[in-house]
Amino acid sequence: MEHTGQPNHYSGKVFTNPVMIDGASIIPSPSGGTEVGHEGNGYCIISWISPSL
Numbered sequence: 001m002e003h004t005g006q007p008n009h010y011s012g013k014v015f016t017n018p019v020m021i022d023g024a025s026i027i028p029s030p031s032g033g034t035e036v037g038h039e040g041n042g043y044c045i046i047s048w049i050s051p052s053l
Helices: none
Strands: 026-028 034-036
Antiparallel strands (some): 026 034
């Protein structure tokens, strides 16, 4: 798969209001608190918000 720069995932899901934070900025830490950058494995937070019916 090639990155298209769009929020549409090949599964049909669409990400709304995504936030990407570069590694030189303050980011949430997996162990709590914050950190600048991150050593080791990658880290992301995905929150499911169900649509209004």
